[in-house]
Amino acid sequence: MIVVMHPGVTEEEIDHVVEEIRHVGLDPHVLTGVERTVINIIGDDRLIRKDHLSLLPGVEEVIPILKPYKLASRDFKHENTVVDVAGVPIGGKHIPVIAGPCSVEGEEQVLQVAEQVKAAGAVLFRGGAYKPRTSPYAFQGLGVDGLKLLAKVREQTGLGVVTEVMESAEVEIVAEYADMLQVGARNMHNSKLLRSLARVKKPILLKRNFSATLNEFLMSAEYLLSGGNSQVVLCERGIRTFVEYSRNTLDLNIVPAVHQLSHLPIIVDPSHGTGRHDLVLPMSLAAVASGADGLMIEVHQNPAEALSDGEQSITPPAFQQLMLNVRALAAVVGRT
Amino acid sequence: MIVVMHPGVTEEEIDHVVEEIRHVGLDPHVLTGVERTVINIIGDDRLIRKDHLSLLPGVEEVIPILKPYKLASRDFKHENTVVDVAGVPIGGKHIPVIAGPCSVEGEEQVLQVAEQVKAAGAVLFRGGAYKPRTSPYAFQGLGVDGLKLLAKVREQTGLGVVTEVMESAEVEIVAEYADMLQVGARNMHNSKLLRSLARVKKPILLKRNFSATLNEFLMSAEYLLSGGNSQVVLCERGIRTFVEYSRNTLDLNIVPAVHQLSHLPIIVDPSHGTGRHDLVLPMSLAAVASGADGLMIEVHQNPAEALSDGEQSITPPAFQQLMLNVRALAAVVGRT
C-alpha cells in the first residue's frame, strides 16, 4: 500500500502515519520527492484498512498495491481450477454448453426441451424454479415443484441440472435437487447467501452483477472460497451501460482478464448478456473465441409462449445450429 | 402498447397479431403508414406480455405506452404520500434528517453519537447491525446485539431507529427492534425480501441499486405496495458510472423525476452517494435544493477508527454545521 501525503505535510503528520503502520506490525518506508512525500508499506496490505489511513491528517490518497482478493487470485493458485459438475469438467480443454429454458414451466416442456438440447450436444441442463423478477406481477417460478421436475430431467436424460437459489433459507432444498447452484446477477453481492453456499458440497455458478467491477466479482468468489467451497465457476452475463440496442452489454473483455488474474473458470451467458435472441449465435461464437470455458444458453420450444425471457431464448433447431458452429470454432481455438 | 411491423409484413402476419391481441380481450387498431404498419392496442398494456408480441412473425418492435408500475405512480394516487416513522412525517413540508454511524460498533459509541446528532437536529437515528460487505474479511455487523443497542438508543434519546434488513429470514427480528426497515442498494432487486417486507407493519426505506433505472426502482416499490405495505420511502444513494473522483455518482436528477412520476417521498444519502466525507456538505445542500424530502447522513465520532465506511462519515461538529446550513436552505425552498 502506498500512502501519498499532501504537499505541505508536516513532520508530525508523517510520524503519525508511520506509527499507525508500525502499530499493526507493518513496515513503513518514507520517501520524500519533489512534489510529494510517499510512504510505502511493506507487508500484507490487507492487515490495515485503507479508510483508516486515508483519514489521518496530512494524507492525500492511499493506493493499494495488492488485489483485495487472495484465494481467488492466480498468485495464490497458479493452475487453472477445473470444477466437476455431475461428471462434466468446467475449466479444462473441453467447452461445455449448459442449455435449457429460462423457467421450468411444466413437465412436458422441460423433458422435451432437455431431450432436444441433449441431442444437440448440451452436457448440462438449466431451468429456473425460483425466479427473481423485476415485476411483482410476473411469473415467479414453480418453486419446489420446479426442483422436482429438474430431478426428473436428470433421471430421464442423465444431464446434470443447474438452477438458481435466491436466499440462504432455500439453499438446503435447492442443494438437495440440483447438481450446481446458481447465484443470479442480482444476488452477486448477497453476502448472506454466499456464506450459506460456502458450506454446501455442490459447485456454484456465480453470475456477475450488472454493475460489478472485476474486483467485486472476485471478492464474491472469495466469500465462497474463504468459506470452504472451492468449486466456483464465474459467469459473465452482461453489464449495464448507456447502450440501447442490446438489453445489456455483454462484456467479453472480462474473459481474458479473469484468466490472467484468477484460476477460476469463466463461462458466458449470451442470452441474458444481450437480451436478444438474434444476437445469441454471433455472441456465443465470440465468447468461445475470446477464451470462455463454457456457454449457458436459453432454449425454449416456443419462445413467444415462454413465461419469462422469451425475447432472448432460441428454439431447439437454432440451438442445434449454434452447437455445430461452436464445435467447429472450438477446434480452431484448441478446444473441444 | 404499439406494435410496429416490419416493412414488407404480410396480411397474414398482421391478422395473427390482431388475433393475439383480441384473444386477451384487448382492442387492436391497425394503421398503415408509408414506411411501417403499426398496431395500437387499446386497453391495459399490462394484460399482454411485450415478449409475447415481439416474437410473433412480422413484428419489428413493441413499444409500451403505460409505465410498468401502477400503485407507485402519480396516475394512481395524485397526492403526495406522507410516511410516518415513529412520529416523524417524511414527504411533507418538513425535511427530516436521519443520522448516525454506518455500523453499530458498541454501546458507548452509539449512545454518544445519538445524543450528538439529536442535539444538532437529527430526528431519526441510523445504524447498521447487519452489514452487507464486499469483502468476506471485513466487519459484518453485530447482528441481534446491534439491534438491542439501537433499542437502547431509542429508549434514551427518543429517536426512532432505522436499520437494514438483509434477508427475509431476518425480517421478523429486525421489525421487532426497528422503527423503519431499510432495504440496501444491493437488495433492491431481492424480490423475496421485498415480499416479506410487504407484510410488515413498519415503514420501509428502499435504497436505489447502483445501476437501477427509475422504472426498476419504482417496480421494487411496487412489490411492497402491491403486497400490502404502502409506507415506502425511496432513497437515492449514487449510481455507478465511469466517473472516478467520487466512489459513486450521486444522481440528484432523480429527485424531481420521482416527484413527477410517483407520489412516494424520496430522500437522499450523500454519504454513500459520493463515498467522500468532503463532498457530504455540498451535496446535502444540493439535495435539499433539488427537492429531496429528507437526508440520511453518516456520522461517526472518529471516522478514522470506524469499522466501516469511515471515508464517507463526517464528525459530530461537521454534522452540526451541516444542519445549520440545511436549515437556512430549507427555508429558501419553502420547507422546514
Added chain:
Amino acid sequence: MIVVMHPGVTEEEIDHVVEEIRHVGLDPHVLTGVERTVINIIGDDRLIRKDHLSLLPGVEEVIPILKPYKLASRDFKHENTVVDVAGVPIGGKHIPVIAGPCSVEGEEQVLQVAEQVKAAGAVLFRGGAYKPRTSPYAFQGLGVDGLKLLAKVREQTGLGVVTEVMESAEVEIVAEYADMLQVGARNMHNSKLLRSLARVKKPILLKRNFSATLNEFLMSAEYLLSGGNSQVVLCERGIRTFVEYSRNTLDLNIVPAVHQLSHLPIIVDPSHGTGRHDLVLPMSLAAVASGADGLMIEVHQNPAEALSDGEQSITPPAFQQLMLNVRALAAVVGRT
C-alpha cells in the same frame, strides 16, 4: 410517430396537436384508450420535430417509430455495401486486416513494420500523422512529413494507407496522400469535418465515439452519405463504462446490431477497444467470430519505445501469430 397525451387531456389540446400535425401535411389518427389518448402520425416522422410536438399543451411523450437515419439504414438499401480501398474490398466475404503503428515516427520505423505486417497478411497499412492526444505535453504527430512517409510505404509495399484527419482544413492535404481517411472517435460528432469529408472522393473509416449510441453512430455516417460520399466503413473501438480492467470496453454486440440495421460494413479495432496488448489476440478472434468485416491492429517493433499507445500495440511476431489464428477462424465462420 406516436404522441401520447396526458391523462386528463382536454378536447382543445387534442385538436391543437391534430392541427399541428395536419399543418405539415401529415395524417393524425386519434385513439382513445382507457388510461391514455394517443395520436398516431401517418407519414414520414422526419417531417415534424419531436421537440415541437412534445412541448404542446397536454402532451406527455412523443415516441418516434422510424429511425432518425435514412440513407444508412438497411430499409433504404438492402444489399451490403462493399467499400473499395485501394483495391481491397471491405464488406464482402474477405476479412481484411489493417495494421501498422499508432503514430508515424520515422522512415525506417514505418517501412520496416509495413514490410512485416504485409508479410504476415495485412492488406492495408495504418499510421497516424496527425494525433489527437489527451495531453498537450504528448507527441502530436509528424503532420505533413508523416503523410509523405505513408506515401513512401505505399510506393514500396503496395499497401494502401489509412490515416486520420482531424479537421476540415486538413482534409485536402490528407486526401492527397491517403487511400482511406479516418475520422477518430473524438471527432465522430464533428459535423464540420464530416461535411468536408462528404465531398471527398476517398473512402472514410468512421470510428465510434466512446459514448455514442448506435443511432448517433449511424447519424454521423448519414452526414457522409447525405453529403455525397457513400464509401463509409464503420469501426467499433470501445466504449466508456465503469469497467476498470480494460481502458475501454470493446462492445462487440454492436457488430451484429449494425448488420441488422445498416448496409454499411463494420470493422473492429481491438487495440484501442481494450487499451491492452494482452487482450488484442483474444478480442480480435472474438470480433471475427461476432461477424466483423475486418480488423484494425496496432503493431510496433518495440512497443515500449512507441511515441504513443505502446501499451496496446503488439509486436510483428505477435501479429504474425494473430494472423494465423484469424485465418483459421475466418474459415469456420464462412469467410476468408
Added chain:
Amino acid sequence: MIVVMHPGVTEEEIDHVVEEIRHVGLDPHVLTGVERTVINIIGDDRLIRKDHLSLLPGVEEVIPILKPYKLASRDFKHENTVVDVAGVPIGGKHIPVIAGPCSVEGEEQVLQVAEQVKAAGAVLFRGGAYKPRTSPYAFQGLGVDGLKLLAKVREQTGLGVVTEVMESAEVEIVAEYADMLQVGARNMHNSKLLRSLARVKKPILLKRNFSATLNEFLMSAEYLLSGGNSQVVLCERGIRTFVEYSRNTLDLNIVPAVHQLSHLPIIVDPSHGTGRHDLVLPMSLAAVASGADGLMIEVHQNPAEALSDGEQSITPPAFQQLMLNVRALAAVVGRT
C-alpha cells in the same frame, strides 16, 4: 510514480527498470515486500512515459502519483482564478447567470429575449451561431449572420455575449464578435481547436464532454493554459449514463471536486445537463447549492417553435422565477 513488479520478478528485470528510470534523470528506490517488489520514482512523474515502463519485462503495473495536469491544478496556483468576461467576474463571490436561446434564429428573437433575460438579472447572453447537430437534416445555425446579431444584442443591451466556436478555422471570426468563446462538449477533446483558442485574447468556456473524466477535463484546460490562455471557465453539462429519465445525467459531484483539485471556476448548464425544461429549475438550485460559480440557462420565447433544443428551454417568465429563487439561495450559501 510507482512501478509494481510481478511476483517472481528477476534481479535483471529490476535492474533494467532501475536503469531506465535513471536514464531520464529520475531517482529509483527499490522496496522488496512479501508479495511484490515496488520501485518508487522520486522526481517529476511527467518526465517518463507510463507506457514505456509498463511494457518493460517483469512490470505488472505502473501507478502515477502526480496528476497529469500541472497548470490547472491547485498545487500550482492556490488562489481561485477569477475570469473577467466583458466586465463580469466569474469565479468570485458573485454567481453570474448566462442566459439566452440555444440558437440565434433571427434579429427580433434574440433582441427580445436578451432584453427579457437582462431584466430578470442575467449578466451575459448566450446564443449559438454555429451549431453542432447530431442530424445532418437539422438546423445548423446562421453562421456569420448569427455572430452579427449577437453583436447587435451587445450593442443594444450591454450584455457580453458567449457563443460556440466549432473549429480552428473559425476562431478568428468568432473571436471578433464574441466576448467569450465556448468549446462545446463534442469538442472538448479537439486538440487543434484548443491550440487555436490558447492563442486568443478572449476568455474560454470549456464544456465537459459527455464521457470525460475529471482528469481529461482538466487536461483539456491544460491545453489552453499551457498555450498561453489562462482565462478558462469550466462548465458541467451532463454525462452519459444508463439513466433514462433525463437525456444526460447532470453530475454536480464534479463541482466540489473541481474546487478541490483546480483553481479554475466551474459553472453548470442544467439545460443540456438534463435535457428537460421541467428539471431546469430544481437542478439550477442544486447546482448553486453544490458551489457552482455560475449558471448557463437556455431561454426561448416559444420553446415549441425553437429551431433547436426546445425541450430543454424555459420561457422568459420561468427564467424570471428561477432568478428569484437563485438569488434567495445564493445568499444562504454566502454568495450573491
